Structures are given as structure tokens and as C-alpha cells.
Amino acid sequence: MTHNKSLLTGVTALCMVSLGLAGCSSSNGGGGSPSASGSPGSTQTTDTSNAQRGGTLNMLGTGDIDFMDPNISYYSIGYLGLRMWTRQLLTYPAIPGKTTKPAPDLATEVPTMQNGGISKDGLTYTLHLRKGPMWNTTPARPVTAQDVARGVKRTCNPVQPFGGIPDFATLIKGYQSFCDGMKKDKTAPAMARYIEGHEIPGVVAKDDSTIVFHLTKPATYFTGILTMPAFSPAPKEFLKYLPASAELAQHTLSDGPYQVESYKPTKEIVFTRNPAWKASSDPIRKAYVDKIVVNETGQQNSIQQQLETNTASADMGFDTGPAPSQLPGLIAKKDPNLNLGQTSSSNPYVLFNTVSPNNNGALSKVKVRQALSYALNRANILQVLGGTTVNPPLTHVLPPGVVGAKNFDLYPHDVAKAKKLLKEAGYPNGLTLKFLYRNASEGSSKAFQTIQQDLSNVGIKVKGVTSPNADFYTKYLEVPSVAKRGVWDVSLAGWGADWYGNSALSFFNPLFSGKPSFPPIGSNFGLYNDPKTNALIKQAATAKTTSEAAALWEKADRQVMEDAPFYPLTSPLNPNYHASQVHNAIYVPAFQQFDPTNVWLEQGKQGG
Template sequence: MSGKRVLVALMIGLAGVASGCGQGGGTAAAPQGTAGAKAGVLHVLASIDLEHLDPARNYVTSSMDVGRLIYRTLTTNAAAPGPAGGEIVPDLATDLGTPTDGARTWTFTLKEGVKFEDGRPITSKDIKYGVERTFAPEFPEGPPYARMWLRGGDTYKGPLNGEGLKSIETPDDRTIVFRLNRPVADFGSAVSMPFFAPVPKDKEAGVAYDNRPFSSGPYKIEKFEPKKRIELVRNEHWDRSTDTVRKGLPDRIVIDLNLDPAVIDQRMIAGQGEDANAVQFEPIGAASVAQVLTNPALKERLVTGESINTRFLSLNTSRKPLDQVKVRQAIAYALDKEALRTVRGGPIAGDIATALLPPAIPGHRKEDPYPADVAKAKALLAEAGFASGIDLVLDAPATPGGKAQGEAIQASLGRAGIRVKINEISSSAFWSTVGNASQQHDLVIDGWTPDWTGASTYLPNVLDGRFIVKQGNQNRAHYDSTEVNKRFDEIAAMTDAAAAATAYGELATRIMRDAPVVPFLWDKSAFLTGGNVTGAYGHVAFVGRVDLATVGLKSAR
């Protein structure tokens, strides 16, 4: 997720995302200024919940955005709008790592002077422990890279039983060495994931660590009421001279959760009182788009954000009748993508997705294998033996945006004789629920943001059948093709990045012949900020959401 992000992590259907207008009618090329008062209280108005803040479990873009305020990783995304935000830069590490042994061994050196919130130095052992704990069965939600790449990762069960992972070495307090089971040319990007954040062993609290991760970033948690509010205050031991990404400007950041999205829109449009110091975490809703775009004063406070996220409908190929390719292809032809974009805000929400890889990802191919065709969908169902139609259950977030998308899917598939029942799931539990093989149903409103800009953290993460697991599953199509899995390995072994990108593009075309997912939108984002806010821009790593690490206030009022 994504992821990412990916990543990464990803974020879907919890509210509309939008684009099309830069602040003042311009583009997203520059944030709202770069300076601000080093004081004041920044308010963040969110219509969603934070699924996980524990870095071992944090693999949803919204939570990763907040997590970047609390903890640092070996590397991280640059603090920049547009494509520049996709660049990976050093964070706790002095550089992007040194590969040896044909990129099977990676060595990182920590910066001097980096500290935890209690003033103790951050050491390589803290990084090692943070990675090791992601193997514990208690934390199944994170990305798969450690299990995939670290030697011995396929059998390691985490440090909670007292054992360390031998393939992570710490020869001294500032040096950490990772020994991999295969070459990974972009491992320096992989260590930007939250699970490469340091965790002191004496602060281990199991699943309870989710509520109070120990800070290595500019802010620490003062108060956290899950599903309601999180309040962050300064980590006085964070040293800005060691951090080229985070600005650490506000004295306090207050994030209100699970607010009514329509109420958020109206509060941000009014921009009064403390809302002058606020940013909108989720993009403006479809019902507010016209009001914002026709008001010059509001357009001055509208910020756009680019994204490398593709939203898609996952079809659970392990369930009948979705195990039949003609049935899946029928769904792909029947899905009304324009209707889905409309309920998300119309053209401002992004571009209709016709392929798996978005245009910003190297390897993207301009193609549309399943143009809207209800008659073709009906014919394919009949050929599969379902002339009278089929009945399916759709998993959707229990939010206004999730419900609207679910109803759009229900209506469009219904025209082809595909009867859909909507199963609404709390936004705070959505990803953990659909990631549980025993709880997922036939269809999932889904999506994926690569953990860094490239197909290597997109296609394998969501479509490699060998990564299907009972819990924390990212392959919600349950797609498992021997031919495709083999090709993933062949591409991973390529040393020529351009050739690998081309191969991923070709493989994406091949995968879509099986229609395990139906892409419908390439996201963009637009959100409002308060009149006293500065430094706000949408970040590609967070599906175009505001990069909270850079926001400040013009004055500490």
C-alpha cells in the first residue's frame, strides 16, 4: 500500500480525490511558500481514521503521511511537489546506501547527532530491531520486502522470542548491513518504508505500540484518542540540522479524525477561527467542487497534488464464478468508470484509467483492453454459462465516498445482469478486513500507490501469487499465474532499468488479459488550506495529500 503507499502504500474510496486547479488557478509546480512562523497550532481535518501508526504495521498512505512527523527512516521521499517528490533522499542515513556483492549486500551509515525523544542516540541496533519486529506474527500488515529479500526471512518469526535476524548486522552503533538473498538494485529506496524506522527494544509494547510509537522525528505523541483525535507536540531532541526534509514549524499539530467530509468542506470554505490554521487531509468532496472552482478567493486556497496511484476493482479469483476469466472480463466491460469518477468529483478527481500502470510510471503503455460495452459483458456472461446473471458481494469503506462508489459499481454492473450487494466496512478496519482471506468477499474497491516511483513496487506487490497470505494480504485479486510469477523473477534480475520498465509494461498488458483487476482512475488531488497556512502542497507519495512535514503558519495567531 501504497502503498503507498506503497506502498507502499495505497488509499481508496475513503473520500474524493481531485485535481485540475492549482492555487490561484495555477499548477502544482510550487507549494504555498516555503517559510512560516516556528510557532502556533496547525489543525488537520480528516474524514478518515488512522489505521496503524506502528511503523511495523503502517502501510496506508494516510497513516504514512502522519507517521513521517513522528519517526524517521534510513531514506525518505523528498519534500517537493510534483514528480520531484518521488525522489528518494537520505534521512537517518548519510546517503542512499552502498551496494556490494552485486547488490546483494547493502551498507548504511547513520548520521551523527540523531536522537530519540528522550535524548538517547539512535543506533544501528534500533534500526535492526525495528526491521526484525516486522516478522512477528502480531504485525502482519506491513510491506513484504523484508520477508522477500533478507536472508533467512522466509523462516524468521521476529524478535519477540528473543532471537535476532543474522542477515542484519550492526558492526558498530552507526553502521548497519543488510544481506539479501538476491540482487536488489533499488534497496536504497526500499529503506524509506516505515518499518525501517528505529524502535528501541526497551519500548516494545507489542500491538499497543500502535498507540504510542517512540519519536525520532520532529513531533511526539502527547495524546491519542483512536478514531477521534491525535495531538502532537515538539520532540525537543529532534535536530533540524540532521533533517533536510521535515520543517518542524508548528509548536503543536492537532489531527481530528472521522469528521463528516461535508462538514470539513464547509469549515474549510468558511476558513474562520482556528480553521484559518487548518489543512484538509482528504480532498474536497464532489458536492463542493463547483463552489470552490467558481470562487476566486477559494481558488487562492486550493492546492493541487499529483499522484502515482491507480484505483481499481479487485476481483477475487479464488471465489466462484470469478475463477472464470470470461466472467471477470464481463465485469471489466460492464464497469462504468466515468460514473465512478463523477461520484469522486468529476474530471477534477483524475484521469480515467485504461491500463494498470499510470502514465507517470516507467513502462506505462497507452492501451484500453476493456472499453465500456454492456452488450459485450452480457455476451461473455452467457458464454460462461450465466445468461441469467450472477450475484456478487462488494467490500466498500463505510464512508460517504465509499458508499457512493459502491452504488456506482452496483448500478453499472447491474445493467449487465451482475447483481451486487454492498458490504460496508469501517474505514479504520477496512484494509485489515479485506486483507484477511477469510473475511474478503467477491469484489473490493481497491487501489495501489507504488512505494517508490516504479513498477517493481506495484505489479509484484498486488499480483504475484506467491505473496498471497491469510492476513495482511495485498493481492486481493488472489491472482496466481505460474507464467506471470516466473516473469516477475526474470524482470527482477534485470540490471538495465529501462529494459525492466519495458518488460513490466508488457507484463501488465499480459496480466490484463486475465482481468484480475479493473483499473478505473489515475488519481489527482485538490484540497483547501486555511488562509494562515503556508508551505502546503500535495505529495505524490501520499496520493496527492498535503505533506504534513512541511506545513507552517504565516503567523502564530
């Protein structure tokens, strides 16, 4: 999502550096519940036997969500915000050991062939909506299958499309044709007429409580795709506003346990109880606290200091965790409020702008990108991000645990090799590169400084281009014209799986599949386009067996690394921290934070 957009996905030592698109991780439980003791892979248990209801959960952050729009957000922190006020067909529960396994949310069950939800040929998925979920309209009205279909239609609007569309653009029958037909409708009224007047053959509201998806080919990973907020229902009122617009952000409707009481971009989000929500209709969110206040104006180090004081005004982080310099001490003393959560991510990674006109288009040349890869010292960069305990090295596209991942390293640190390749490429005297980074993040700033030093050793001068957290993706990386103008040459980005296990597609399609993955549809921010890679991705995506797919994804991984459009660093553990009054803090990798809708606050420290 970039956002993990795979991912994604979105706040960790990893996401502190590069708040990932759609997918990262973190977790734990404090004040009586087992939590990470500062060691990787610690276990979590639920802590609800003495749960206290009520109070205000105060979350502290350094930046904003991407969009207050469930069908468009593609950023781990956006997903975190959506957890409070939106519902999905399927989602990830805050249950230890099950946080990466799809569970029914609006749907009554996860579709399988055994329960009849998946047809024998694997081309039809039928989901039944549970009774009870309501929109907080006046009067409240039920969430319907028609709302789900409308939500899917909104994803490919021509103004601000969902960034993970490459995951399913050719998979859902008729989706691409529907989207092509909406390209000229760039006003809210025109878009509304098109959306309400046209159907996607592969997304059918059979009746008010039954939604059916028809696929062009079998895809065993489709239940994973259905966990993405892009497949959230959209009420008809959303069509009054442009998708992802500031106007829509001020006129949201909720079907989750909380509603958006107020939203001041880059400053504060206040969530209060949704009177239309029924606990009996929601198996995912317990909603113990009455109110959630997100302060987006903090600084990473001071937020950590506030959380460690255990005062009622500072409960959890929002888009940040302990800074890399703070982690060794927390780990050494086995702080019970620290959690190091497993991720399925590449976060951060060094990104090369392959279309930059700077230096006579140097970064369009494979040898130059390979030279940069040899010049970078992964060990040095990981050290300033908190060390290899929380940042295990990653030297290729796919992180461990993803089908097709196989360990190899084409670019061991080699200054002499880097200089040789630069000379062969026509740059014996080096280059001057612009490095885009988020200066509000300690990890991002230190990584920039380290990379600057590494590249200086081969005659490359690096100049910093700073960005606020909230602008980093939306005003820079997600805007192709910015890359084409050469505003930046090198940057840090992050990516997490859009789903888990058989999820290689969610790395390759959004990041490396040529033009179909260019922003804003995809998250190929460096605009990399290679015919060999594109062909391998298509082959792997249509493989008939998992083993065949694994072999093809491995080949695609090697092809990408040979072309060197990016330099991977780590598939990290995600550090998150909470104050001692926070109980049942369960980390959910999809949004890189403890689940705010399932924590409860100790009596006497319930905020205000």
C-alpha cells in the first residue's frame, strides 16, 4: 500500500522512516496484558476480562492521513483512521495469531468453496451482508449491497483513483471497461450520473444483502483483496462530492462504531460514538472508549517522552513510534509497553527516479542505478534506523513469508565496482542528485544523511529536498509530473503487502508493472518500465498453481533487481509504544499500529 499504498501499505522504525502505503506492522498489551518485552516475535494475548468502558483515547502523531475517503485511501495511516468509522466486507481482527487472516466484518462469513461462497470454477465470489450495520444518516438506514457496488465503482474515478487498482483492474470482469468509460467525467455531478447509470459486470448487487463478484480468472488471493478498504460500501451521499476531496472529508457518513465529529487537516481528528452503530452487528470492533482524539502536531521524540510519562493525555502513537535512537534503550530494559511486530513489507527502500531529466537523464541508465546500488552500504543505513534487530536486511523485492521470496543479493557493497560502472555509463566525475525526504522523521533524516555520505564516496553529491509528512506522497511521489520535472532523483518510500501469504502480486503489480502501475493508479513512483519485467509479472499472475507462481515471481524478482529501479533495505519489525493505562493493545499489521477500536483505558486515566 503507498501507501501498503501497499501497501502498502503505511508507523514504525520502518514507517517512521517511510510511512508506508498500505501495509506495515506493530502490537502489544500493557498494564497486565502480555506484550512485547523488547524482543522480536513476542506474543500477544487479549486483555478484556476487566475491560473498562468509557473515556477518551488520546493518540499523538506527527502528520495526517492521506484521504478521508474509504474507497481512495491507500496509506497505512489512512487505514488506521478508517478503522474507527468505516466497515469492510472482510478485515483483519485484533486477535493475537489471527491479525493477518481475513475475517468477516460486514459479510456474514469468509467465502469458501465449502460454504458455497466461491464457485467450483473459482470465478464467482458471493458474500452475504449481516443484518444490523447502519449509516448514521437521519434517519439511520441499512448498509446495502448496492452501497458496496457503488464503493467499488468510485475506486477508479478520474480525479483521485485508488492507488492499488493494479491488484484487480483486469481481475474483476468488466472493471477496466467501466473505468475507461468514466475518464471524461471529472465533475461530481457527471461522475455521479455515470456511477449510478452504469454497472460493472463483475460487481453485482443481487439483492440488498448479497454482493457477487465475477472474475476473469481464478484468483485464490481474492479474499485478501476483499479486505482492502477500497471495497468498503459508499453511501449515495458521497456522490455529491469529488472523491477524496476536502469537501467530502467534512461531510462523511459512518457505518463504524465512531463518526468523524471534526477534522482539521494536519492538526486534529476527533472521533465520537456513532449512535447508529450496534455492537451486536460488529464482530471486529469492541469500541470500549467513547471518544478518540488524534493530535497531528507532535514531534517524534517528544511524543515518545509523553507516552512514557503515562499521563491520561497521551495514550498511543498515531503515525509514529519510538525513534531509532530510543529503541536500544527500550529493548535493553524490556519495556513492557514496547512491541516489535512482524511485517510483510519492504520499508523503507531507496527509490530511483528513472525519468528524471537531471544529469542528462542519468537515472534512466541501468548502469548508473546499479552503480548507486553498489555504492550504498545497507549496514550503515540500517544502523541509523535502529539496527538489524528491528531491521533485518532485505536484498530483493519480496520479503520473507511471501510466496516466491528467495534470498539473493546482487549488490554487495563495493565502492570500486560502483566507480567502474559510473565511468562506463559516462559519468567518471560523478553526479549531483536531489534526495526527497521527510525531515520531521528522525529515521528519514538520518537515512538521508547516511546515504549522502555513502554516495559521496563514489563522487556523487546529494542535495536534500525536504517535505512535510502529509505532502510526501500526495504532492510529490504520487504526481508523475513532479518526477518528470526532476524535482527529485532519489527518495525513500515504503511498501507493505495489500494482503498476506500469496501476495507477491501486491508488490509487483503496483510497484513495477510499467505504465499500468504509474501514479496515481499505481505506486510505481520512479516510473520504471521494462518489457521483460512486465511479461514475467503477467505470467506469474496467471499461473495455475502456487508452485508455478512461486518460480515465476522469483524470476520477476531477479529481473527487477538486475534493472535496479530501487534499492531494498529491510523487512522490518515494527516498533510501537503505548502508555501503561492502555490495555488490550493488539498490533494489526495492515495499519501498523495497535487497534484503537479494541483498547480500553484504566479507571482514573481515561483521558478527557
